Amino acid sequence: MxxxxxxxxxxxWTRVKKKSFIIVSLLAPIGMVVLMLMPTLIAMFGSSEDNNxxxxxxxxxxxxxxxxxxxxxxxxxxxxxxxxxxxxxxEGMGFDAYMYINGSPDVKDNIRIYSHTIMTMETEMAIRSYxxxxxxxxxxxxxxxxxxxxxxxxxxxxxxxxxxxxxNISDSDVDKESSAAVGMIVASVSMFLIYMFVLxxxxxxxxxxxxxxxxxxxxxxxxxxxxxxxxxxxIIGIALMMLTQIAIWVVLSLVxxxxxxxxxxxxxxxxxxxAGMEQSQEALAxxxxxxxxxxxxxxxxxxxxxxxxxxxxxxxxxxxxLYASLFACIGSVxxxxxxxxxxxxxxxxxxxxxxxxxxxxxxxxxxDIAFWGSLFPFTSPIVMMARLxxxxxxxxxxxxxxxxxASFVFTIWxxxxxxxxxxxxxxxxxxxxxxxxxxxxxx
Amino acid sequence: MAFLEVFxxxxxxxxxxxxxxxSLTVEQGCVYGLLGxxxxxxxxxxxxxxxxxxxxxxxxxxxxxxxxxxxIRQIGYLPEERGLYKKMKVGEQALxxxxxxxxxxxxxxxxxxxxxxxxxxxxxxxxxxxxxSKGMQQKVQFIVTVLHEPKFLIFDEPxxxxxxxxxxxxxxxxxxxKNNGATVIFSTHNMSSVEEVCDSITLINKSKxxxxxxxxxxxxxxxxxxxxxxxxxxxxxxxxxxxxxxMSDIVTVGHQTTAxxxxxxxMTANELIRxxxxxxxxxxxxxxxxxxxxxxxxxxxxxxxx
Numbered sequence: 001m002x003x004x005x006x007x008x009x010x011x012x013w014t015r016v017k018k019k020s021f022i023i024v025s026l027l028a029p030i031g032m033v034v035l036m037l038m039p040t041l042i043a044m045f046g047s048s049e050d051n052n053x054x055x056x057x058x059x060x061x062x063x064x065x066x067x068x069x070x071x072x073x074x075x076x077x078x079x080x081x082x083x084x085x086x087x088x089x090x091e092g093m094g095f096d097a098y099m100y101i102n103g104s105p106d107v108k109d110n111i112r113i114y115s116h117t118i119m120t121m122e123t124e125m126a127i128r129s130y131x132x133x134x135x136x137x138x139x140x141x142x143x144x145x146x147x148x149x150x151x152x153x154x155x156x157x158x159x160x161x162x163x164x165x166x167x168n169i170s171d172s173d174v175d176k177e178s179s180a181a182v183g184m185i186v187a188s189v190s191m192f193l194i195y196m197f198v199l200x201x202x203x204x205x206x207x208x209x210x211x212x213x214x215x216x217x218x219x220x221x222x223x224x225x226x227x228x229x230x231x232x233x234x235i236i237g238i239a240l241m242m243l244t245q246i247a248i249w250v251v252l253s254l255v256x257x258x259x260x261x262x263x264x265x266x267x268x269x270x271x272x273x274x275a276g277m278e279q280s281q282e283a284l285a286x287x288x289x290x291x292x293x294x295x296x297x298x299x300x301x302x303x304x305x306x307x308x309x310x311x312x313x314x315x316x317x318x319x320x321x322l323y324a325s326l327f328a329c330i331g332s333v334x335x336x337x338x339x340x341x342x343x344x345x346x347x348x349x350x351x352x353x354x355x356x357x358x359x360x361x362x363x364x365x366x367x368d369i370a371f372w373g374s375l376f377p378f379t380s381p382i383v384m385m386a387r388l389x390x391x392x393x394x395x396x397x398x399x400x401x402x403x404x405x406a407s408f409v410f411t412i413w414x415x416x417x418x419x420x421x422x423x424x425x426x427x428x429x430x431x432x433x434x435x436x437x438x439x440x441x442x443x
Numbered sequence: 444m445a446f447l448e449v450f451x452x453x454x455x456x457x458x459x460x461x462x463x464x465x466s467l468t469v470e471q472g473c474v475y476g477l478l479g480x481x482x483x484x485x486x487x488x489x490x491x492x493x494x495x496x497x498x499x500x501x502x503x504x505x506x507x508x509x510x511x512x513x514x515i516r517q518i519g520y521l522p523e524e525r526g527l528y529k530k531m532k533v534g535e536q537a538l539x540x541x542x543x544x545x546x547x548x549x550x551x552x553x554x555x556x557x558x559x560x561x562x563x564x565x566x567x568x569x570x571x572x573x574x575x576s577k578g579m580q581q582k583v584q585f586i587v588t589v590l591h592e593p594k595f596l597i598f599d600e601p602x603x604x605x606x607x608x609x610x611x612x613x614x615x616x617x618x619x620x621k622n623n624g625a626t627v628i629f630s631t632h633n634m635s636s637v638e639e640v641c642d643s644i645t646l647i648n649k650s651k652x653x654x655x656x657x658x659x660x661x662x663x664x665x666x667x668x669x670x671x672x673x674x675x676x677x678x679x680x681x682x683x684x685x686x687x688x689x690m691s692d693i694v695t696v697g698h699q700t701t702a703x704x705x706x707x708x709x710m711t712a713n714e715l716i717r718x719x720x721x722x723x724x725x726x727x728x729x730x731x732x733x734x735x736x737x738x739x740x741x742x743x744x745x746x747x748x749x
Contacts, residue, residue: 014530
């Protein structure tokens with residue numbers, strides 16, 4: 001085994017075997033799933049307020065199926081009511097939502113429900129079941145007289161599934177379909193994850209370097225390992241630890257979600273709440289084949305989740321290497337945690353600025369600030385995540401990654417040169433000038 | 444046969460010359476003392492030997508060839524400032540450090556078990572380092588230094604922080620290593636330990652070698668013709684005005700007197716004895732060699748004043 005591998009192994013295993021690592025790995029997904037399911041559970045079991053829904057049925061076939069309940073009343077408007085006018089007036093008329101029926105419910109987009117607020121689970125489920133009834137009736141009637149095909153009939157009736165598009169009317173003129181919302185969620189989750197991981201693992205690298213320096217183990221190690229290997233081993237070991245943690249979270253969340261959906265019923269798995277768990281889509285689709293998930297998958301297809309996932313890993317790794325090498329450099333320069341503040345600030349500021357630019361970029365993914373922010377290497381890993389779901393030109397992604405790679409190659413080289421001198425220097429806090437001197441010093 | 448030859452090594456640190464033309468030769472199988480005040484350049488030289496840093500110029504011949512990176516595995520280094528990972532278990536840590544020196548996990552385990560038994564610390568294998576006393580940690584560090592059976596060992600202030608029992612244990616281990624054929628460089632401020640274990644020394648002051656040679660030769664070179672004598676008889680027989688010797692530190696207990704004598708003119712030891720015998724009843728005679736401590740102080744202060 002090479003020394004680099006040994007260092008990586010030590011960094012990795014001492015961290016992974018820690019109790020805190022195991023506890024965080026196990027508890028975080030449980031907490032996350034509980035948090036994610038909370039709104040759904042509340043929506044599901046909580047009593048929903050009264051809903052008055054205006055219905056424009058252009059087929060004139062479905063009024064008999066939409067039955068009023070305690071909390072939901074349907075009002076049928078003339079089938080030639082224009083959509084534009086209703087959109088502006090439905091609230092004034094006392095309706096919470098309006099629904100257009102343009103054809104058979106098993107065809108996508110034939111049934112659209114418009115509202116300002118997101119419909120509760122209960123309402124949506126009720127409406128869906130009405131249309132499922134209607135579909136079953138329709139299928140049955142189509143098969144009358146063809147009793148020989150009874151098997152396929154049953155299959156069809158059982159799988160009756162009404163497509164219902166719920167559209168949130170936003171204040172702006174453009175209706176945001178749920179796919180945009182999913183894009184938004186994917187963007188914010190991935191940018192926050194990168195922000196969090198880079199900051200966390202960066203300071204982990206710094207503290208670990210500082211630890212080795214202050215307790216002088218570095219004197220022993222450096223006599224058998226090149227300082228550069230020592231630094232890279234640490235950076236890589238901690239990265240692997242982070243990736244292991246992420247992998248455990250994903251797998252555990254998946255297991256918990258699947259278990260929960262089997263236990264409470266598939267509907268519980270809310271579309272929006274799963275957005276963070278990109279990887280879970282396939283498995284979930286296998287286990288719970290229902291409309292919500294199908295829609296969800298469709299939204300994902302529209303924003304090219306595979307591309308986002310790949311780029312997430314690329315940007316995470318590159319951004320981490322960029323920052324972790326500089327954090328290692330700082331760790332090698334300072335002697336005590338008290339000194340770290342002054343040196344860490346210039347590193348944490350760009351990360352925080354990146355987060356702000358990214359939040360801005362969510363609103364305006366192709367604006368100037370978002371564009372430059374996604375090219376500048378110290379902000380690009382986070383800002384690009386915010387832009388990705390909203391179709392970024394390929395040349396910009398390629399350019400941004402190229403700049404980022406060039407930058408981390410430089411920072412690793414720079415950090416390595418400062419590190420080899422810094423870890424063996426004790427005593428007074430060096431000035432910037434001295435650090436530059438170390439950097440230029442020959443071996 | 445020379446194991447290590449250093450020719451004219453120079454090392455500059457931005458504006459400060461840490462080593463200025465250092466040359467020395469370390470014979471195979473000897474303990475070589477590297478002496479000098481703080482900041483003289485000893486650590487820089489040791490780091491050059493460990494290839495932590497490279498000299499700006501000069502040449503180092505190690506075991507017959509130019510020092511190269513593969514030699515690292517032939518070197519065992521116990522730094523002055525030494526530490527261990529506090530949160531790691533003792534055995535795990537020793538294994539890790541041994542593997543860094545190129546031992547396989549299997550070999551390292553066997554050798555470690557042997558050494559742990561020898562030092563009576565087997566029960567510490569699964570303890571965390573932070574639970575160990577300082578002396579225990581130093582034993583572990585020593586074991587890790589010698590575990591890969593290096594041909595060449597560098598001990599930088601090995602006795603600092605050791606209690607007398609452990610210091611003695613360590614001293615014997617070092618001599619044992621020497622007997623097994625290893626060459627040892629021994630950097631220290633503790634001059635009495637130099638007299639006890641070192642065969643040769645080099646004294647570095649202000650980045651330069653100011654004194655080197657075998658310990659006995661050096662002490663001979665610095666002796667200033669003083670002898671310790673013990674005799675019966677009248678001390679005034681020697682102290683007369685026309686006496687050929689000066690006498691000082693005279694202590695008389697009963698009939699016996701001890702004193703330090705120094706010939707006024709050139710005189711061999713035998714001539715001095717003859718001179719004494721003619722005047723008193725001589726009971727003891729011993730040449731006083733200067734201690735390494737005295738030599739150190741003398742050389743450092745004179746070379747610093749230049």
